[in-house]
Amino acid sequence: DVKVTQSSRYLVKRTGEKVFLECVQDMDHENMFWYRQDPGLGLRLIYFSYDVKMKEKGDIPEGYSVSREKKERFSLILESASTNQTSMYLCASSSRTGLYSNQPQHFGDGTRLSIL
Amino acid sequence: AQTVTQSQPEMSVQEAETVTLSCTYDTSESDYYLFWYKQPPSRQMILVIRQEAYKQQNATENRFSVNFQKAAKSFSLKISDSQLGDAAMYFCAYRRKKGGSEKLVFGKGTKLTVNP
Numbered sequence: 174d175v176k177v178t179q180s181s182r183y184l185v186k187r188t189g190e191k192v193f194l195e196c197v198q199d200m201d202h203e204n205m206f207w208y209r210q211d212p213g214l215g216l217r218l219i220y221f222s223y224d225v226k227m228k229e230k231g232d233i234p235e236g237y238s239v240s241r242e243k244k245e246r247f248s249l250i251l252e253s254a255s256t257n258q259t260s261m262y263l264c265a266s267s268s269r270t271g272l273y274s275n276q277p278q279h280f281g282d283g284t285r286l287s288i289l
Numbered sequence: 290a291q292t293v294t295q296s297q298p299e300m301s302v303q304e305a306e307t308v309t310l311s312c313t314y315d316t317s318e319s320d321y322y323l324f325w326y327k328q329p330p331s332r333q334m335i336l337v338i339r340q341e342a343y344k345q346q347n348a349t350e351n352r353f354s355v356n357f358q359k360a361a362k363s364f365s366l367k368i369s370d371s372q373l374g375d376a377a378m379y380f381c382a383y384r385r386k387k388g389g390s391e392k393l394v395f396g397k398g399t400k401l402t403v404n405p
Contacts, residue, residue, distance in 0.1 A: 215295075215396055265334075
């Protein structure tokens with residue numbers, strides 16, 4: 174089975190801190206994703222990466238950056254944390270899909286981040 | 290841009306009964322993928338079922354089946370013989386096929402409660 178591991182289940186940080194959320198997958202997937210999940214808003218894509226050192230902005234990239242130095246690891250960075258970034262963060266990975274391929278995304282357990 | 294709408298924020302069902310969760314989407318494309326994901330209280334999101342738009346036959350996975358109405362842009366999930374373990378948030382998701390795009394567009398979710 175695919176394993177997507179997020180480094181922390183719960184994290185508490187202070188406003189203005191630089192915060193790192195780490196995600197590792199063990200299935201040699203090309204694609205990795207970061208979402209935030211808020212009640213009533215569903216999942217919103219922050220950033221995704223389709224290869225090492227490659228990244229693309231999702232729907233809500235403001236206030237975030239990402240790093241993918243190795244294929245298995247995708248980091249989400251909050252440069253200067255703010256209270257409105259308190260949320261559940263989900264990491265996902267998938268294998269690269271061809272035009273006629275239908276590979277699903279596999280998700281980690283999530284990190285509940287609180288910014289005080 | 291594609292959008293996915295889940296009009297039922299919450300649903301409940303009696304154990305052993307059948308429940309249908311609604312999902313509609315908006316797209317100008319003719320070929321795409323649709324997914325239902327389940328997120329139990331433990332939070333890991335898992336794939337329930339997937340459908341390819343060019344296939345007219347509705348997908349089924351054991352007690353889970355979909356009613357895919359392409360013209361109406363509707364993709365509802367039917368859960369038969371509901372079990373306590375079916376209690377979760379359910380998310381409908383869309384992925385375009387053209388260009389091999391990897392991004393999922395999620396609805397806001399439906400919280401399903403299963404009553405014993």
